[in-house]
Amino acid sequence: MGAKTNLQAALAKHMAGDLRGAEALYRDMIRRYPRAPETRHAHGNLGAIHLVEGRLEHAEQSLRAALRLAPNDPGVLGNLGLALRGRGRLDEAVSCHRKALNGAPTSANALNNLGVSLTERGDTEEAIACFERLLGLTPDAPDALFNLSVAFERANRLEEAARHYGKVLDRAPGHLGALNNLGNTLGELGAVDEALECYGRALSLDPENADAHWNRALTRLLLGDFANGWREFEWRWKAPVMQGQRRRFDQPAWNGGPLTGRTILLHAEQGLGDTLQFLRFVPLLRDAGATRVLLEVQPPLLSLLRASPAVEGVEVIPRSPDFPGGSNLPPFDLHAPLMSLPLLLNRSHPAAPDTPLLRASEAATRIWTDRLTAAAPSARIRCGLVWAGRREHANDRRRSLPLAALAPLRELAGVQWVSLQVGPAVADLASWSDAPFDASPFLTDFAATAAALASLDLVVTVDTAVAHLAGSLGRPTWVLLPFAPDWRWMLGRADSPWYPTARLFRQSRLGDWSGPVSEVAGELQRLADGRGAPQSSVSACAIASCNGAST
Incomplete structure (x- = not known):
């Protein structure tokens, strides 16, 4: 059997769905005919099998072997881009898809793959241009329209995203991804009742759809419907995004029964x-x-x-x-x-603690108090703000804000700023004219951060782990929230049932931080002028993102 005949036999098995048989023939061909022109197809098709079965490292190896024999093959470049995207290497994936598109400028697959990788990398405007170009070639393709909708959503162009998800559903009423995402988008626009309707429609089509159940659970919790929310929240363990955290122990899961002796x-x-x-x-x-x-x-x-x-x-x-x-x-x-x-435990409502859940080291707190007093002995209040969470967080583009948005806080008299920010956002401090005290070199873990927080008068934070840390310490905590907050902060209230010392400052318009920042600035100046006090007796404050952590 020559290389050409071998390839034809392998392709027949491949097309018939006999992937193991095809894989064996491709490997045999590579071993027997390493220099034959047809061998590049064996490498490429073997890579495609690895790709569809999720063996991404092996897929990359086979596809790169194919490209050594045919460097500009658009199909192989496209598959290599998919493997690299699956491994989180988005820059390389985008590069592969660009090369594939250069070789096949009208390829729907190349345009779609490039658009998806650009969306995941955060280059949403270029992704939108890709999908619009694709729809010019295939105007009735629901998947292309769906991907365009996702790009609009990631770009915070939510009204356009909702409108395009609606177009997907006009053409494919049973498109579960569009129903789920439309629900999420409507929720982000504040239309929570309509969001619940979308999840209900998805579940009427597929009662076992874990994403729809989980999204509905989060919306119910947001609305304070804890009894139903907690029950449906269990669907998270069937959602694809949670499979990497699911525990599979031999011991049984607790069902709420007696624990005596266990x-x-x-x-x-x-x-x-x-x-x-x-x-x-x-x-x-x-x-x-x-x-x-x-x-x-x-x-x-x-x-x-x-x-x-x-x-x-x-x-x-x-x-x-x-x-x-x-x-x-x-x-x-x-x-x-x-x-x-x-x-x-059959707890239908949050359990606000009577006393702080956490305790910082007294000795470490005294060190922080002395350190900050030495740095700014005349400060009337030591106060702060978390402006950035972990960038990998799915909602970071909405919960974090640029440091420039906090300009009104820089002008406050009598306030010592203490930056607890860690990670890449620490570099943003260079833009502040009067540099805050940078605590990040001292923040080795959450115990160290707790001691810093315990020495402060107030913590002002976006929605990251520092809000939970400060609240659990019983510290006065002001939380800056986006227009559509995470479920735990609920809607339409300035307090939190989870943390008695928390005060919530909410966006009144989508993406507009000027309102809550202005309100915080006014309240903080009032405190610095001695015309008020935080919600509990303490002694200092911080600009913070605790150890890069997030909820």
Whole structure:
């Protein structure tokens, strides 16, 4: 059998869906005919099999081997771009898709793949141009219209996104992605009742659609419907985005039954702020008679929580290195995700703590107080602001704000600014005329950050883990919220049922931070002038994003 005949046999198996048979023939061809012209197709098609089966590293190897034989093959370049995008290497993916499009300027696949990679990289305006060009070639393609809608949504052009999702549904009424995303977009526009209708329509078509259930749960929690929200929140474990955090232990999950004589493992999930927020439910299991309560948390929280009064009598342990596995965990009988506790404990409303959940080291707090006093002995108030969260967060483009938007705060008299910002946004401080005290070199974990916060008068923060840390410490905490906030901050209220010392400052218009920033500036100046006091007796404040963490 020659190379050409071998390739034809492999292609026949490939087209018939016999991927194992095709793979064997492609590999045999590569071994027997390494220099034959047809061998580039064997490499490329083997890469395509790896790609469709999710073996992205092997796909990249095979596709690069094909490109060494045919450097400008648009199909191979496109598949390599998909493999690289799947591995999170978006710059390389965009480069591959550009080369593929140069070789096939009217290729719908090349245009679509480039647009998707640009969207994921955040280059939404160029992505929109790609999809509009694609729709000029294929005007009735619902998927191209859907991807254009996604790009509009990522670009914060929400009215256009909603309109285009509507067009997708006009052409494909059963498009579940469009129904889910239209619901999300309407929610971001403040039309929460219409958002619930979209999720309901999606579930009428597919009752097992995990994304629709989870989105509806989050909307119900946002509206304060905790009883129904917690129940539907359990669908998160069937959502694709959560599969990387799902624990698959041999021991059974706790169903809310008696714990007497049992050891239960509680495991943190999602963000660091989520862990801090749901910490309040842990003592209830200790008090329910469990012989031993293990609390597995993310490593940055370990030393802080081990000293927490909220988990006295609970064994706080670090997340297993092979997470979501559990190779290093102590023996246990039952397990439960931390964010499932309200449902399992039948708590239909948030449980506001009577006393702070967390406690900072007194010795470390004194060091911070002395440090800040030495830096600005005449300051009347030491105050701050979190302006940026972790950039990888799905909603960071809405919850974070540019430091330039906080210009009104720079002019306040009598205020010492203390920056707790870490990560890339620390560089933004160079734009401030009077440089704040940069605390980031001292912030080695959340215990260190807690000591800094405990030495401050007030914390002003966007929605990151620092809001939960400050609130759990019982510190006066002012939270700047986007027009469509995360579910935990609810709607239409200036306080939080989760944190008694929190005060919420909300956007009144989508994407416009001027209103809440102006309100914060006025209130802060009033405090600095001695015409008021924060909500609890404390002694300083910070510009902060705690260790780059986010909820």
